[in-house]
Amino acid sequence: MKPNVIMLRLGELTLKGKNRSxxxxxxxxQVKKAVLPYPKLTFVLEFGRIYIHLNEEPYEAIQACLKKVxxxxxxxxxxxxxxxxxxxxxxxxxxxxxxxxxxxxxxVTVRRVNKSFLYDSQEMNKLVGGYVLKxxxxxxxxxxxxxxxxxxxxxxxxxxxxxxxxxxxGGFPYGTNGKAMLMLSGGIDSPVAGFLALxxxxxxxxxxxxxxPFTSERSQxxxxxxxxxxxxxxxxxxxxMVPLTSIQTRIHEVYREDLFITLLxxxxxxxxxxxxxxxxxMAIVTGESLGQVASQTLGSMNVIGRAIQLxxxxxxxxxxxxxxxxxxxxxxxxxxxxxxxxxxxxxxxPPHPSTNPxxxxxxxxxxxxxxxxxxxxxxxRLTEQLWIGAEDxxxxxxxx
Numbered sequence: 001m002k003p004n005v006i007m008l009r010l011g012e013l014t015l016k017g018k019n020r021s022x023x024x025x026x027x028x029x030q031v032k033k034a035v036l037p038y039p040k041l042t043f044v045l046e047f048g049r050i051y052i053h054l055n056e057e058p059y060e061a062i063q064a065c066l067k068k069v070x071x072x073x074x075x076x077x078x079x080x081x082x083x084x085x086x087x088x089x090x091x092x093x094x095x096x097x098x099x100x101x102x103x104x105x106x107x108v109t110v111r112r113v114n115k116s117f118l119y120d121s122q123e124m125n126k127l128v129g130g131y132v133l134k135x136x137x138x139x140x141x142x143x144x145x146x147x148x149x150x151x152x153x154x155x156x157x158x159x160x161x162x163x164x165x166x167x168x169x170g171g172f173p174y175g176t177n178g179k180a181m182l183m184l185s186g187g188i189d190s191p192v193a194g195f196l197a198l199x200x201x202x203x204x205x206x207x208x209x210x211x212x213p214f215t216s217e218r219s220q221x222x223x224x225x226x227x228x229x230x231x232x233x234x235x236x237x238x239x240x241m242v243p244l245t246s247i248q249t250r251i252h253e254v255y256r257e258d259l260f261i262t263l264l265x266x267x268x269x270x271x272x273x274x275x276x277x278x279x280x281x282m283a284i285v286t287g288e289s290l291g292q293v294a295s296q297t298l299g300s301m302n303v304i305g306r307a308i309q310l311x312x313x314x315x316x317x318x319x320x321x322x323x324x325x326x327x328x329x330x331x332x333x334x335x336x337x338x339x340x341x342x343x344x345x346x347x348x349x350p351p352h353p354s355t356n357p358x359x360x361x362x363x364x365x366x367x368x369x370x371x372x373x374x375x376x377x378x379x380x381r382l383t384e385q386l387w388i389g390a391e392d393x394x395x396x397x398x399x400x
Contacts, residue, residue, distance in 0.1 A: 001094040003059050003077035007162065008050040008066065010073060019176070024048075026173035027071040033235055034065040051078075063166065068232050070199055071173030076162040083117060088124075088152065088159045089131040095163045096132055096139075096150060105142035106163075108132070110152045117154045128152055172201025174234060179203040180283040180313060181276040183268070184227060184239070186219055186341060189287030189316055191226045191333040192324050196315035197285045198233045205238040205279055206230075206388075207272050211245045219341035224388060229333045231389035240275055241384040244268070247375040255365055258354040261295050262362055266307035267376060273308040274380045283311040289324065290317050299356035306359060 010027055028045050031052070035041055040055040041062075054062070059077055066075055081091035096106070110124035119127060132150065133139055153160040182194040184206040194204055208223045220241065227239050251263050272284050288296045295304065305312050316324055328334035366372060 001079060001091070002054075003162075004054055004080045005078040005160065006052040006054065006059070006062065006066070006075055007078050007160070008052065008072055008075045009168075010048050010050070010071060023071065023173050023176055026176055027069065030069050030071070030174055030235070031066070034069050035062050038062060066168065067166075068169060070169050070171050070201070070233055071176075072168035073170055074168050075166050076164050077166075078160045078162045081159045081161060083114065083154065083157070083159055085119070085127060088154075088161065089128055091159070091161050092128045092150060092152060093132050093135050095161050096136060096148070099148065099163075101147070103138045103140065104147040105140045105145070106132075106148040106150060107141060107143045107146040108150045108152065110154065112154045114154045114156050124152065124154070169199065169233070171199035174198065175201065175203035177201030178283070179205070179279075179281045180285045181240075181272055181279070181281045182206045182285040183272055183287070184208050184223055185287070186222045186226065186337065186339075187287070188328050188334060188337040189289060189292075189324055191230060191287075191337065192327045192331070193285055193287040193315045194230050195233065195327065195331050195333075197313060198230065200315075202283075202285070202313075204230070204234060204285065205240065205275075205281060207240045207242060207275055209242045209244040209268055209271075211248055212243065214245060216341060222336060222339055222341050224386070225336050226333055227388040229331060229336070232331075234389075236387055236389035238279070239386045239388050241386065242271055242275075242379055243382050244379065247372075247379055250371065250375060251369070254369055256350065258350055258352055259357055259362060259365065260350050261353045262300060262303055262357045263365060265295055265304045266362070266366070267372065269304060269307045269312075270376050271379050271383075273310050274376065275383065276310055278380075283313050284308070285313045285315070287316055288314045289319055289321070292321065294353035294355045297355045300354070303357045303359045303362055 008031065010024060024045065028050060031050055032043065038057040040057050042053045042055060044051040066072060079091045079095050081087040108125045108129040110121045110128065112121045112124070129141065133141065148163055150163045177200060180197060180202045182190065182197065182204045184190050184194060185208070194206065198204060206227050210220050224239065227237050231237055247267055248264060251267065252260065255263060269284065276284060288301060291297060294300060325334060328337060
C-alpha cells in the first residue's frame with residue numbers, strides 16, 4: 001500500500017507571534033516550488049500544517065524535494081481509510097508493515113476529530129493496537145517511550161493514519177529574516193556558511209572575486225556550480241562576479257610582504273559592502289572559521305572587518321573543519337569544492353602572512369594608496385551579475 005497524503009509540520013519557530021501567518025505563507029510557497037514537477041498534487045493549508053494529496057504522484061521523489069524546504073520541521077507519509085473500523089484496522093497494519101525493527105516497541109494514539117464516530121479515542125486505541133499486535137506478535141507495547149507511534153486521526157470524511165516522522169530541514173522560512181551578501185569562494189567553507197545563513201531565514205545574493213586571466217575560467221564555473229547547489233534551498237541566487245585582477249596587482253605593487261592578504265581582504269570587504277548597499281542587503285556573510293588560516297585569527301578578522309560598517313555574519317566561526325566537511329557532504333558541495341581550480345586568494349600569496357596585523361599600520365599603508373577608492377568603485381562597476389537557477393523563475397512566478 002502506498003501513502004495517499006503527506007502531512008507537513010511547519011515547526012514551532014514558524015508559529016510564534018505575529019509572524020505566524022507570514023511564515024506559513026512563505027513555507028507554503030516554497031513547498032509548492034519544490035514539488036513543481038508534479039502537477040497532480042493538491043494542497044491544503046491548516047494551522048501549523050500543510051497536507052499534500054499525492055493523487056498518484058510518486059512519494060519517494062517528492063520526499064527528496066521536501067527535505068530541502070527551509071522552515072519545514074518534519075513530515076509524514078499518510079495512509080487514508082474510510083471511517084469504518086475494519087478499514088482503519090487494515091490500513092493501520094499497512095502503515096506499520098515494513099518497519100526495519102519488527103520487534104520495536106510501539107503505541108497507538110487516536111485523535112477523534114469527528115465526534116460522531118462510533119468509538120471514542122480510548123476504545124480505538126485498544127481496537128487498533130490489538131489488531132496490529134495480533135498480526136505482528138513480535139511487536140511490544142510501550143506507552144511511555146515507544147520507538148514507533150502509530151497515529152490515527154479520525155477526521156470528518158476520512159481517517160488519516162501514519163507511523164513515520166521524517167526530519168525536515170528546519171530553521172526559518174527562506175527570506176523571512178532579511179537579505180545578506182555571501183562572499184562565495186571556491187572552497188569548502190563559504191558554501192556551508194551560505195547554507196547555514198539560508199537556514200536561518202536569510203535571502204542571499206553571492207559575491208565571487210576572480211583574477212582572470214591569472215585564474216582560469218574553470219574556477220569561475222566551479223563557483224557557479226556551488227551557487228547552483230545553494231539554489232536547491234533558495235530557488236535562485238543572484239551571483240555577482242567581481243574582477244579583482246587590477247586592484248590585486250596594484251596592491252601587490254605597493255606592498256608585497258606579510259600584510260598583503262590583510263590589505264586585499266579589506267578591499268574585498270569594501271567592494272562587498274558597496275554591492276550590498278546597492279542591492280538592498282543588510283549584512284555580509286563569510287565562511288571564516290576561527291584560526292584556520294592567517295586571515296582568520298581574531299587579530300586579522302578584527303582589522304579586516306573594520307574596513308566596513310555593515311554587520312559581518314560568520315556562521316562557522318567556532319565550527320571545526322571536520323564538522324564543516326560533514327555539512328558540505330550533506331549539502332553536496334564538498335566534491336565540487338575540492339576540485340583543484342585556484343581562486344584569487346592564492347595569487348601573490350606571501351610566504352608568511354601576518355596573523356596579528358596592526359590596524360594603525362594597515363591604515364597608514366592604505367593612505368598611501370590614493371587610487372584605492374577609485375579601484376574599488378571600478379571593480380563594482382565592472383561586476384557581472386548572473387542569475388543561478390533562473391531557468392525556473394518564470395515557472396515559479398506563475399504559481400503565485
